[in-house]
Amino acid sequence: MSNNREQWSSKASFILAAAGSAVGLGNIWKFPYIAGENGGAAFLFIYLICIILVGLPILNIEILLGRATQKNPVGAFKTLTDKPFWKYVGALGVFASFTILSFYSIVGGWSVAYTLEALKGTFSSFGTPQIAADFFNLKNSNPMWVIGYHTAFFLLIVGIILSGVRQGLEKASKFLMPLLFGILMILVVQGLMLPGADRGISFLFNPDWSKINPQTFLLALGHAFFTLSLGMGAMMTYGSYLSEKDDVVNASYMVAFLDTVIAILAGVAIFTVVFSSGYDPTAGPGLVFHVLPPLLAQLSGGYIFALLFFLLLTIAAVTSAISILEVSVAYLVDELNYSRKKATLTMGILVYCAAIPCALSFNVWSDVTLLGTGLTFFDMADFLASNVLLPLGGFFLAIFAGYVWGIDEVVRNLLIGDSGSVYFGNSILRKSLSFKSIFGFLIRYLSPILIFLVFLYQFGWI
Numbered sequence: 234m235s236n237n238r239e240q241w242s243s244k245a246s247f248i249l250a251a252a253g254s255a256v257g258l259g260n261i262w263k264f265p266y267i268a269g270e271n272g273g274a275a276f277l278f279i280y281l282i283c284i285i286l287v288g289l290p291i292l293n294i295e296i297l298l299g300r301a302t303q304k305n306p307v308g309a310f311k312t313l314t315d316k317p318f319w320k321y322v323g324a325l326g327v328f329a330s331f332t333i334l335s336f337y338s339i340v341g342g343w344s345v346a347y348t349l350e351a352l353k354g355t356f357s358s359f360g361t362p363q364i365a366a367d368f369f370n371l372k373n374s375n376p377m378w379v380i381g382y383h384t385a386f387f388l389l390i391v392g393i394i395l396s397g398v399r400q401g402l403e404k405a406s407k408f409l410m411p412l413l414f415g416i417l418m419i420l421v422v423q424g425l426m427l428p429g430a431d432r433g434i435s436f437l438f439n440p441d442w443s444k445i446n447p448q449t450f451l452l453a454l455g456h457a458f459f460t461l462s463l464g465m466g467a468m469m470t471y472g473s474y475l476s477e478k479d480d481v482v483n484a485s486y487m488v489a490f491l492d493t494v495i496a497i498l499a500g501v502a503i504f505t506v507v508f509s510s511g512y513d514p515t516a517g518p519g520l521v522f523h524v525l526p527p528l529l530a531q532l533s534g535g536y537i538f539a540l541l542f543f544l545l546l547t548i549a550a551v552t553s554a555i556s557i558l559e560v561s562v563a564y565l566v567d568e569l570n571y572s573r574k575k576a577t578l579t580m581g582i583l584v585y586c587a588a589i590p591c592a593l594s595f596n597v598w599s600d601v602t603l604l605g606t607g608l609t610f611f612d613m614a615d616f617l618a619s620n621v622l623l624p625l626g627g628f629f630l631a632i633f634a635g636y637v638w639g640i641d642e643v644v645r646n647l648l649i650g651d652s653g654s655v656y657f658g659n660s661i662l663r664k665s666l667s668f669k670s671i672f673g674f675l676i677r678y679l680s681p682i683l684i685f686l687v688f689l690y691q692f693g694w695i
């Protein structure tokens with residue numbers, strides 16, 4: 234079965250696809266508003282530490298597990314150990330892919346809807362963010378509107394996945410990622426040219442340390458997992474389409490680097506506009522859908538900037554969503570011998586339906602909250618994914634690599650496919666003893682302990 238498993242046509246294709254998975258709504262919708270609410274640069278600093286010390290090592294492990302086993306998360310653990318417990322850890326990833334996609338595709342749907350509204354020129358009539366917020370709420374009060382765009386978004390991603398690894402995932406990322414980067418650069422340059430742009434820049438780069446508290450670490454760590462697509466097997470599944478000769482360390486650096494640079498650039502594009510118009514950066518999740526449309530539309534050339542921005546958001550959402558659905562599809566293909574078509578349609582329909590309660594969270598079920606948490610289905614799916622399932626998946630991955638598979642095996646595998654690069658993941662450094670001990674320390678001790686502390690804090694136990 235694994236003989237006719239598809240593979241990426243090159244390492245560069247993998248890097249683009251994996252960067253496509255990493256760069257998503259997390260970078261353009263979430264990162265700016267979380268940073269906005271948590272002190273800008275101070276948050277950015279903590280977030281970078283989390284990426285380097287926890288995100289990057291776990292990213293290496295995930296891709297490596299995929300490459301070494303050529304399997305989906307459930308199959309990967311089954312290949313490496315007979316202990317049934319680990320199979321369930323893989324299954325947790327499949328469950329997480331349902332949970333994430335159920336709210337992700339609602340936001341993806343909004344992005345598609347807003348791209349079309351931008352095309353119609355709707356935003357030029359919004360005088361203030363309040364009017365934009367009212368428009369957003371009015372649209373969302375109609376369940377058919379939310380479900381309709383969720384459907385459109387879903388059809389897009391199912392269409393790409395049906396076409397397979399090379400013809401679907403790879404082609405889409407090769408076309409969409411350069412486009413995404415080009416659009417982002419246009420928006421950054423226009424943002425930097427606005428009067429008062431420097432206030433946006435200093436918000437993003439001058440830290441206000443008084444804003445840092447344990448909650449900041451919790452958010453930063455959760456977001457590091459989310460933004461690098463870690464903890465649910467998406468990177469493992471993408472890694473399973475790599476060949477033995479492809480360099481995992483090098484690819485991981487590239488993916489983490491691209492993801493971080495794009496989040497920062499998105500922050501620049503957004504905060505320069507927000508500050509130059511004198512608005513509040515702490516607008517929360519509505520930042521992108523309430524505050525930006527009128528501000529962008531009021532700029533000279535605003536029609537095109539608003540259109541480009543929502544196109545950017547849609548592209549980012551599509552290239553990530555395909556990696557989320559691919560986890561469940563690969564599971565059915567590898568474990569239950571489904572054809573790609575049958576697997577995609579089965580999982581597509583299941584996840585599509587699982588998202589309906591999230592769509593209803595903004596209208597008919599807006600009063601329905603879960604288990605006394607005060608969270609709607611949509612908020613719960615977001616909370617569960619970012620704050621529970623992904624960090625938990627990351628915790629188990631670190632434990633598995635550090636104690637079950639073993640650091641010796643991990644490093645031996647990491648050395649396979651060493652491209653001899655003198656830049657990132659430099660091969661001399663990688664062969665040195667200190668690489669093994671630093672990597673071992675991060676995976677065996679630092680990552681699991683930090684994640685564990687975050688859990689204790691989150692549930693009020695410390």
Ligand code: PFF
Pocket residue numbers: 254255256257258259260333458459460461462463465466467468553554556557
């Ligand atoms: N990394 C994506 C983002 O930043 O939007 C979200 C994501 C994709 C999370 C894939 C998890 C995943 F497996």
